[in-house]
Amino acid sequence: MSQPAAAPILFDRALLRARQARALRLGAETFLLDRVIEDMGDRLQAVLRQFSAGADIGTPGHGLAGAFKGRVASLDHVDVPDDESKGLGLAPGSLDLVLSALALHVVNDLPGVMVQLRRALRPDGYLLAALLGGDTLTELRQSFAAAEAELEGGISPRVAPMADIRDVGALLQRAGFALPVTDVDSVVVRYDNAFALMRDLRRMGATNILNERRRAPLRRATLLRMAQVYGERFADADGRIRATFDIIWLSGWAPHESQQQPLKPGSAKASLADAVRGMRKNP
Numbered sequence: 136m137s138q139p140a141a142a143p144i145l146f147d148r149a150l151l152r153a154r155q156a157r158a159l160r161l162g163a164e165t166f167l168l169d170r171v172i173e174d175m176g177d178r179l180q181a182v183l184r185q186f187s188a189g190a191d192i193g194t195p196g197h198g199l200a201g202a203f204k205g206r207v208a209s210l211d212h213v214d215v216p217d218d219e220s221k222g223l224g225l226a227p228g229s230l231d232l233v234l235s236a237l238a239l240h241v242v243n244d245l246p247g248v249m250v251q252l253r254r255a256l257r258p259d260g261y262l263l264a265a266l267l268g269g270d271t272l273t274e275l276r277q278s279f280a281a282a283e284a285e286l287e288g289g290i291s292p293r294v295a296p297m298a299d300i301r302d303v304g305a306l307l308q309r310a311g312f313a314l315p316v317t318d319v320d321s322v323v324v325r326y327d328n329a330f331a332l333m334r335d336l337r338r339m340g341a342t343n344i345l346n347e348r349r350r351a352p353l354r355r356a357t358l359l360r361m362a363q364v365y366g367e368r369f370a371d372a373d374g375r376i377r378a379t380f381d382i383i384w385l386s387g388w389a390p391h392e393s394q395q396q397p398l399k400p401g402s403a404k405a406s407l408a409d410a411v412r413g414m415r416k417n418p
Contacts, residue, residue, distance in 0.1 A: 142244035147344045148217040151241055155195055155340035164338035167380055168195060171236045171265045172202050179206065179263060186232035190225065193238030195340060207232055219244050225255035235264040240298065241344065249310035259391035262312065268298040269319055269381030274369040282361035291349040303385050312387025320382040325375045329362040332378050
């Protein structure tokens, strides 16, 4: 039997760690992560049960563990290794809660990670995660593309490809999660100019880690043209520019017999045809 194809290596995860360490040295900018952690607390509060053994998968910093102290008896931080083929090291059926905030969008093998998380959960265990996706930084992507096409005769990858909410929902189902739910929180942040945005991205550890990134230094002329295009296309009336961050939320449960089950085909007590005929008799 043929082996499944290996996941493409899109991200340089060693470089990601270096960029995150640089962000800490510069003074980390955490406004987006703080928002996600707060929202995660609100969402988990709606789940009326206690959790004894949890894992935080890859969330930058230590803010998540602090926010959930007392809500989860034990919450261990688990890093995604640079060599993802080594796995996360989670024992099957060892957890009843998995959390992850703004980490899974830079995983090379997201389907494989989702399967590992599903296997690590006990029956009726819960997954709650948030990752960047959708139209995140679409303004920056478009501005760089226009500047490079004009001045350099070609476009290089500078903003990572983002997952679509439908793809994320399908991944939950493929990994075997029951009752999967996905939604998007679209956050628009305004800046004085594109350079202020890029400074924040550097302090968020969120600059380019694509393996296919151009290694040559960015030309000053291209950078200035990008900022000009950004201002022309994505500025408000007061001259400040917009930057979009789409936060995709996903949740699901490890299957358990106590959970609500879909009806089996043919198990309905009344047919649609009978209902339609009844409506016609009683207009």
